[in-house]
Amino acid sequence: xxxxxxxxxxxxxxxxxxxxxxxxxxxxxxxxxxxxxxxxxxxxxxxxxxxxxxxxxxxxxxxxxxxxxxxxxxxxxxxxxxxxxxxxxxxxxxxxxxxxxxxxxxxxxxxxxxxxxxxxxxxxxxxxxxxxxxxxxxxxxxxxxxxxxxxxxxxxxxxxxxxxxxxxxxxxxxxxxxxxxxxxxxxxxxxxxxxxxxxxxxxxxxxxxxxxxxxxxxxxxxxxxxxxxxxxxxxxxxxxxxxxxxxxxxxxxxxxxxxxxxxxxxxxxxxxxxxxxxxxxxxxxxxxxxxxxxxxxxxxxxxxxxxxxxxxxxxxxxxxxxxxxxxxxxxxxxxxxxxxxxxxxxxxxxxxxxxxxxxxxxxxxxxxxxxxxxxxxxxxxxxxxxxxxxxxxxxxxxxxxxxxxxxxxxxxxxxxxxxxxxxxxxxxxxxxxxxxxxxxxxxxxxxxxxxxxxxxxxxxxxxxxxxxxxxxxxxxxxxxxxxxxxxxxxxxxxxxxxxxxxxx
Numbered sequence: 001x002x003x004x005x006x007x008x009x010x011x012x013x014x015x016x017x018x019x020x021x022x023x024x025x026x027x028x029x030x031x032x033x034x035x036x037x038x039x040x041x042x043x044x045x046x047x048x049x050x051x052x053x054x055x056x057x058x059x060x061x062x063x064x065x066x067x068x069x070x071x072x073x074x075x076x077x078x079x080x081x082x083x084x085x086x087x088x089x090x091x092x093x094x095x096x097x098x099x100x101x102x103x104x105x106x107x108x109x110x111x112x113x114x115x116x117x118x119x120x121x122x123x124x125x126x127x128x129x130x131x132x133x134x135x136x137x138x139x140x141x142x143x144x145x146x147x148x149x150x151x152x153x154x155x156x157x158x159x160x161x162x163x164x165x166x167x168x169x170x171x172x173x174x175x176x177x178x179x180x181x182x183x184x185x186x187x188x189x190x191x192x193x194x195x196x197x198x199x200x201x202x203x204x205x206x207x208x209x210x211x212x213x214x215x216x217x218x219x220x221x222x223x224x225x226x227x228x229x230x231x232x233x234x235x236x237x238x239x240x241x242x243x244x245x246x247x248x249x250x251x252x253x254x255x256x257x258x259x260x261x262x263x264x265x266x267x268x269x270x271x272x273x274x275x276x277x278x279x280x281x282x283x284x285x286x287x288x289x290x291x292x293x294x295x296x297x298x299x300x301x302x303x304x305x306x307x308x309x310x311x312x313x314x315x316x317x318x319x320x321x322x323x324x325x326x327x328x329x330x331x332x333x334x335x336x337x338x339x340x341x342x343x344x345x346x347x348x349x350x351x352x353x354x355x356x357x358x359x360x361x362x363x364x365x366x367x368x369x370x371x372x373x374x375x376x377x378x379x380x381x382x383x384x385x386x387x388x389x390x391x392x393x394x395x396x397x398x399x400x401x402x403x404x405x406x407x408x409x410x411x412x413x414x415x416x417x418x419x420x421x422x423x424x425x426x427x428x429x430x431x432x433x434x435x436x437x438x439x440x441x442x443x444x445x446x447x448x449x450x451x452x453x454x455x456x457x458x459x460x461x462x463x464x465x466x467x468x469x470x471x472x473x474x475x476x477x478x479x480x481x482x483x484x485x486x487x488x489x490x491x492x493x494x495x496x497x498x499x500x501x502x503x504x
Contacts, residue, residue, distance in 0.1 A: 146203030258283025
């Protein structure tokens with residue numbers, strides 16, 4: 001295959017005076033050098049495993065074809081040259097160095113445009129598929145669209161994206177890069193040299209391009225008829241808003257990214273959601289036309305949808321962010337804990353790394369009499385939260401879940417309470433106005449109840465809680481010891497209705 005290996009990283013230079021493609025060495029903008037990863041027990045079992053067990057799991061995954069793994073879990077939608085890709089993804093017959101040289105691992109990339117400071121749940125499947133490639137012995141690349149985000153991908157959009165300023169794009173790029181690296185670095189690798197995650201930014205090569213370079217060396221190979229025929233373009237052209245020329249060129253920009261990575265990094269597979277099929281095939285076409293070689297593949301996975309066809313990843317409050325700075329691990333965990341029974345088994349297959357046999361066992365338990373409701377959802381929430389936020393994030397989510405249960409004996413602290421603040425109504429009251437105030441009065445002034453009579457009625461029924469402790473006395477007044485860490489109070493009416501009182 002006419003590819004330059006990663007060890008001879010080169011840059012594709014497009015001359016102003018000739019249409020020839022010239023090469024010179026290039027140092028990538030970013031690469032992960034970490035070679036130590038958490039144990040496989042974090043992802044495949046709920047208890048600690050021995051090192052021997054971990055090695056057995058490494059060997060089991062490395063002996064499997066990643067395309068078959070994706071297919072059986074419902075993560076394969078379409079692929080270019082399916083049979084050739086399956087053959088290229090076939091594992092080496094042994095782990096010897098000679099075999100590895102004869103059957104090199106695939107290098108696979110997924111693109112992420114930095115249109116927000118954090119990735120959201122819709123981006124998670126791309127990271128999961130990259131992780132499956134890594135677990136099966138291949139090398140993942142994440143491409144941050146520092147250039148393409150300035151244009152905006154029309155795929156799945158009814159309106160053109162608003163333009164982002166340079167400072168916002170740079171801030172978003174840093175945030176997304178950190179999230180991808182943290183999540184994938186927690187994934188077990190295949191113990192193969194060179195399987196570490198590489199993160200690149202396409203602005204590093206697009207910033208040197210002139211319009212004439214683009215038209216001469218990329219545009220001349222594109223056919224307008226084929227570009228218009230792509231679904232993402234056709235839908236926008238038929239809409240009332242239409243499509244700008246800027247957005248129309250997006251598929252060529254993404255297509256050239258694939259060509260660049262194919263030639264300079266040896267990347268031979270691009271993955272993306274099913275709505276990216278047109279952009280991905282634009283890349284395989286450019287590689288075939290410009291470089292006149294084969295060996296570049298595209299693979300798409302289904303979009304994350306619920307059983308009723310609606311998008312999975314949106315809540316009443318907006319996107320489900322992957323960054324803990326924008327959505328606490330507790331709220332992330334709770335989102336998955338409330339998945340309907342009709343969706344939970346499918347989500348266990350596509351969003352976790354549990355063995356198919358274990359998922360089938362959970363599905364069987366759900367059909368039995370005596371099944372404890374939400375058992376499968378709890379497992380889903382634990383596995384996905386662990387993958388995205390690590391063991392520490394999962395522990396934080398579980399602690400908050402238990403501590404915020406009315407009547408729980410777990411002692412609340414300020415950090416735990418703040419972890420749910422974004423999803424709970426809150427108010428701010430002065431310290432002097434809260435101290436010695438009756439709980440009934442506070443329940444009304446905080447908005448938990450509309451009237452004192454309603455507060456008293458629930459209190460008599462045993463449903464009014466202060467910091468998760470049931471209050472039995474109507475004469476209860478707020479004491480200094482009730483104010484958690486001197487900063488907050490948590491009032492609860494029953495199990496679900498809560499109000500956070502911040503002390504100003």
